[in-house]
Amino acid sequence: xxxxxxxxxxxxxxxxxxxxxxxxxxxxxxxxxxxxxxxxxxxxxxxxxxxxxxxxxxxxxxxxxxxxxxxxxxxxxxxxxxxxxxxxxxxxxxxxxxxxxxxxxxxxxxxxxxxxxxxxxxxxxxxxxxxxxxxxxxxxxxxxxxxxxxxxxxxxxxxxxxxxxxxxxxxxxxxxxxxxxxxxxxxxxxxxxxxxxxxxxxxxxxxxxxxxxxxxxxxxxxxxxxxxxxxxxxxxxxxxxxxxxxxxxxxxxxxxx
Numbered sequence: 001x002x003x004x005x006x007x008x009x010x011x012x013x014x015x016x017x018x019x020x021x022x023x024x025x026x027x028x029x030x031x032x033x034x035x036x037x038x039x040x041x042x043x044x045x046x047x048x049x050x051x052x053x054x055x056x057x058x059x060x061x062x063x064x065x066x067x068x069x070x071x072x073x074x075x076x077x078x079x080x081x082x083x084x085x086x087x088x089x090x091x092x093x094x095x096x097x098x099x100x101x102x103x104x105x106x107x108x109x110x111x112x113x114x115x116x117x118x119x120x121x122x123x124x125x126x127x128x129x130x131x132x133x134x135x136x137x138x139x140x141x142x143x144x145x146x147x148x149x150x151x152x153x154x155x156x157x158x159x160x161x162x163x164x165x166x167x168x169x170x171x172x173x174x175x176x177x178x179x180x181x182x183x184x185x186x187x188x189x190x191x192x193x194x195x196x197x198x199x200x201x202x203x204x205x206x207x208x209x210x211x212x213x214x215x216x217x218x219x220x221x222x223x224x225x226x227x228x229x230x231x232x233x234x235x236x237x238x239x240x241x242x243x244x245x246x247x248x249x250x251x252x253x254x255x256x257x
Contacts, residue, residue: 003236005204007181008097008129008150010068012039015198016228017070017183018221019043019208026061028217033062036221041067042099042206044074045089064094070131072099073119077112082119086128098123099153100132109159113140117147124148133185138173141182151180153206156197157187160209164193168200175201191220191227198231199239 005012018038023029033041041062071089076082079102086098100119104112111134120132129150134140136154144152154174157163164187165171175182181203188194188207197205205228214220 003232005181007131010097010129012068014039014225014228015204015232016194016225017042017204017206018211019206021208022212023217024212029212030061032211032217032221033067035218035225036211037225039066039068040070040206042070042072042208045071045085059094068097069095070097070099071095072133073101075103076101077103077106079115079119079122082115083122086119086123087126090128096127097129097131097150100130111135111155113137116140117143120144120149121147131183136167136170136174138170138177141174142177145178145180149180151183151203152178153183153185155186156184156193159186161187162189162210163187164189165196165200168196171197171200171202191223194224195227195231195234198228199234201235204228 005015014037016036016038017040018033018036020029020041020043023032071094073082073085076085082100082102086100089098090096100116100123102112102115102119103109104115113135116132116134117140120130123130124147130148131151131153132144132149133153133155134144141152141154154171156165171184183204183206184197184202185206188205188210190210194205194207207224211217211221211224
C-alpha cells in the first residue's frame with residue numbers, strides 16, 4: 001500500500017522533515033541528514049552566508065538533486081519581513097515552497113497569529129507553496145487552510161524547548177479537521193515525542209534541535225526516522241481504546257475448569 005506524504009505537487013516517502021541549523025559542523029550535519037532518510041530539508045534564508053562566500057554553506061555540501069529544499073523566514077517579526085525573505089528565497093530558484101514564520105515574541109518565539117495569516121494570504125496569492133508555522137490553535141489552523149496553505153505546521157511546544165507535545169488535544173482537533181497535511185513542528189525533544197505526534201494522526205514531523213543538539217546527532221537522526229515510521233504504522237493500524245479496568249488477554253470462555 002502506498003503511503004506517501006503529499007504537499008502541493010510534491011510527494012515524499014519520508015514523513016520526517018529535518019532542519020539544518022545548529023549542527024557543530026557540516027560533516028556531522030551531512031551524516032545526520034543521511035541517517036534520517038529525510039527528503040525535505042529546511043533552512044533559514046537569513047542565515048546563509050550571502051555576504052561571505054568563504055564561510056561554510058551547507059548548500060554546497062549536499063547533493064541538491066536528492067532533496068527538496070524548504071527555505072524558511074526565520075527571524076521575521078513582521079509580515080513585510082517574512083514576505084521579503086520569501087521572495088528572496090524564490091528568486092534563488094532553489095524551491096517554490098516556503099515555510100512562513102512570523103515571530104510574535106522574542107522570549108517565547110511563539111508565532112504571531114495575525115501576521116502569519118496575513119503573510120500566508122499574500123504569498124499564496126503570489127504563487128508560493130506555503131507551509132505556515134503556527135501555534136496549536138485549531139481555529140487559526142482552519143483559517144490558514146482556507147487561505148490556501150499547502151500544509152499547516154503547528155508547534156508541539158516552544159521552538160527548541162524539547163518539551164514535546166504539551167497539548168495533544170489541540171493537535172487532535174487540528175488533525176481531525178484538516179484538509180491539508182499537518183506537520184508537527186517545534187518543541188520535539190526525543191523520538192517518543194515524534195512517535196506520539198504520528199500516532200495522533202499527524203502527517204509528518206519537522207525538527208532540528210532535537211537532532212543537532214543531541215550528544216550523538218547521527219544516531220539520534222536514525223532514531224527519529226524509526227520513531228516516525230513506527231508512529232505512522234501505529235496510527236494506520238488503529239490502537240485499542242483505553243479502558244478504566246483490566247481486560248484479560250486470555251478470555252475465560254472455553255477454559256478447562
